[in-house]
Amino acid sequence: MRHILAVGGGKGGSGKSFISGNMGILLAARGKRTLLIDVDLGGANLHTMIGISYPRVSLSDFISKDVESLDDIVIPTAVPNLFLISGAQNSLDIANLHYQQKMRLLKAIPKLSFEYIILDLGAGTSFNTIDFFMVSNYCLFVTTPEPTSIENVYRLIRAIYLRKIKYVLNEDDFKAFLDGFLDRHKGIKLDFLADLLSMLHRKDPEKAMIMKQTLQSLNFKLIVNQHRKQDRPDLGQLMATLARKHLALKMDFWGNVSFDDRVHTAICSKVPFIQKYPYTRTATDLREICDSIMLLAEQTEEFQYAQQELQFE
Amino acid sequence: MKQFDQQTYYEILDLTPAAKPPDIRDAYRTALEMYQDESLASYSFFDEDERKTILSKLEEAFLALIDTDSKADYDQDLIRRGLINKDALDPTAQHEPILIDVLKRFRRENRVPVIRSKNLKSREMADEHLNNLLNHDVITGADLRKIRINVNISLDQISDETKIRTTYLEAIENDEFDKLPSRFHLKSFLRAYLKSFASDVEPYVERYLKRVE
Numbered sequence: 001m002r003h004i005l006a007v008g009g010g011k012g013g014s015g016k017s018f019i020s021g022n023m024g025i026l027l028a029a030r031g032k033r034t035l036l037i038d039v040d041l042g043g044a045n046l047h048t049m050i051g052i053s054y055p056r057v058s059l060s061d062f063i064s065k066d067v068e069s070l071d072d073i074v075i076p077t078a079v080p081n082l083f084l085i086s087g088a089q090n091s092l093d094i095a096n097l098h099y100q101q102k103m104r105l106l107k108a109i110p111k112l113s114f115e116y117i118i119l120d121l122g123a124g125t126s127f128n129t130i131d132f133f134m135v136s137n138y139c140l141f142v143t144t145p146e147p148t149s150i151e152n153v154y155r156l157i158r159a160i161y162l163r164k165i166k167y168v169l170n171e172d173d174f175k176a177f178l179d180g181f182l183d184r185h186k187g188i189k190l191d192f193l194a195d196l197l198s199m200l201h202r203k204d205p206e207k208a209m210i211m212k213q214t215l216q217s218l219n220f221k222l223i224v225n226q227h228r229k230q231d232r233p234d235l236g237q238l239m240a241t242l243a244r245k246h247l248a249l250k251m252d253f254w255g256n257v258s259f260d261d262r263v264h265t266a267i268c269s270k271v272p273f274i275q276k277y278p279y280t281r282t283a284t285d286l287r288e289i290c291d292s293i294m295l296l297a298e299q300t301e302e303f304q305y306a307q308q309e310l311q312f313e
Numbered sequence: 314m315k316q317f318d319q320q321t322y323y324e325i326l327d328l329t330p331a332a333k334p335p336d337i338r339d340a341y342r343t344a345l346e347m348y349q350d351e352s353l354a355s356y357s358f359f360d361e362d363e364r365k366t367i368l369s370k371l372e373e374a375f376l377a378l379i380d381t382d383s384k385a386d387y388d389q390d391l392i393r394r395g396l397i398n399k400d401a402l403d404p405t406a407q408h409e410p411i412l413i414d415v416l417k418r419f420r421r422e423n424r425v426p427v428i429r430s431k432n433l434k435s436r437e438m439a440d441e442h443l444n445n446l447l448n449h450d451v452i453t454g455a456d457l458r459k460i461r462i463n464v465n466i467s468l469d470q471i472s473d474e475t476k477i478r479t480t481y482l483e484a485i486e487n488d489e490f491d492k493l494p495s496r497f498h499l500k501s502f503l504r505a506y507l508k509s510f511a512s513d514v515e516p517y518v519e520r521y522l523k524r525v526e
């Protein structure tokens with residue numbers, strides 16, 4: 001089974017590429033065939049994070065149709081089992097991809113045969129970026145313990161959330177209903193979901209049920225990166241609780257990744273942090289997150305397997 | 314899903330009706346940490362009016378519940394309105410884990426890595442020893458015990474950290490597979506055991522389990 005993990009979050013360097021790159025290395029070291037895709041067109045630097053200075057080919061070759069298949073732009077890395085599709089040399093910003101270009105890319109990604117595919121989605125919350133979250137199995141948000149970063153993460157969560165709602169209410173008569181509703185509820189306010197569900201229930205109880213289930217099926221994970229000793233350890237836990245209580249969605253807090261000055265040193269020397277400094281608190285934190293990814297993947301597989309069994313009965 | 318002002322005080326504070334004053338105080342404190350103006354966790358989540366609404370409701374809930382007489386009145390009212398069941402007031406009643414438990418557990422668990430980070434040196438040593446085992450096709454419990462003793466970690470320490478009974482840990486080191494409840498337990502206990510002194514556990518888990526059919 002293929003596990004697609006999208007990594008996103010606030011702008012201003014919360015550590016999305018740092019986490020993506022190091023997760024790729026850890027998963028590969030555990031024998032998992034892993035592909036990193038740098039979808040942060042315009043801001044691509046994931047290749048540098050894993051020690052590749054000049055990627056030969058990149059997504060721009062695919063987007064400009066110079067190559068047919070994504071497989072042709074997969075480059076091997078110095079780490080066995082780890083591969084990269086670079087986003088470098090791209091003059092396009094992801095927000096400006098044409099519809100056809102985007103759809104071609106979106107359809108090609110799930111066809112790649114790797115055990116784990118990690119998408120570094122950069123800081124965007126554009127329409128196009130949200131599409132990439134939608135094709136992923138899991139959404140991982142990276143924030144720092146700073147209000148600016150937290151604000152961005154909440155904006156991203158709301159954008160994905162709203163897209164899901166629109167997706168459920170896609171038929172014509174529901175579209176009008178939703179537009180009217182959104183007009184009255186500017187932003188996603190305190191009673192947004194409770195109101196939406198109760199009004200929808202009056203219109204179509206079955207649809208209201210589907211809505212609730214769809215939103216609950218969102219699989220959000222949260223990491224607090226660059227965590228310093230003086231920061232509260234349970235910040236991420238409180239954020240996850242808020243999302244559950246007020247947006248009725250499941251968000252698991254996957255832990256803090258400690259701040260370490262040597263991250264800067266590692267990046268400057270173009271050696272992946274986890275390889276240069278494996279015996280640091282930060283490295284231990286990263287390994288724990290890798291464990292969480294693998295555990296989640298295992299559970300998902302077991303769940304799907306059990307469902308298949310049920311179908312045969 | 315209920316509108317905010319339709320929620321009971323218990324729902325607002327993430328409590329069950331059987332909550333005792335210390336629980337109520339804890340829950341109120343946590344809620345304040347989440348909702349008050351300076352709270353980082355809810356930064357930009359609510360606008361000013363919403364935050365005011367929530368905070369005044371929280372205070373109202375706290376004051377109503379912390380006083381035993383007023384709580385009793387409130388409970389009677391909820392029972393009359395059919396919002397809670399009389400049995401819900403029974404402290405021995407089974408209930409879902411409430412937020413405060415989850416947070417307490419999280420805080421407890423979160424201390425573990427601090428202890429572990431002190432052991433980074435011994436982890437490095439353990440990794441070196443373990444690395445040598447990678448040439449072997451299979452790994453035995455005795456191999457693991459040797460390394461654990463070498464880096465000076467006792468089974469009791471591991472049991473403390475992992476919450477796995479020492480007898481099970483001993484069974485792992487003695488290759489007594491049938492002493493563990495199931496194959497699934499064996500795998501997950503083995504992982505936890507290894508994690509308490511090694512960095513990367515999967516290759517060793519795999520080599521160890523090769524001997525179990």
Ligand SMILES: Nc1ncnc2c1ncn2[C@@H]1O[C@H](COP(=O)(O)OP(=O)(O)OP(=O)(O)O)[C@@H](O)[C@H]1O
Nearest residue numbers: 011013014015016017018123226258259260263264
């Ligand atoms: N755990 C950490 N400890 C110390 N510094 C860190 C840590 N994580 C990231 N950094 C620093 O933050 C910088 C930005 O990290 P990174 O490039 O991964 O952010 P990003 O979220 O991908 O940013 P962008 O939105 O620009 O793509 C890094 O260059 C590094 O110096």
Ligand SMILES: [Mg+2]
Nearest residue numbers: 016017040122
């Ligand atoms: Mg980046």
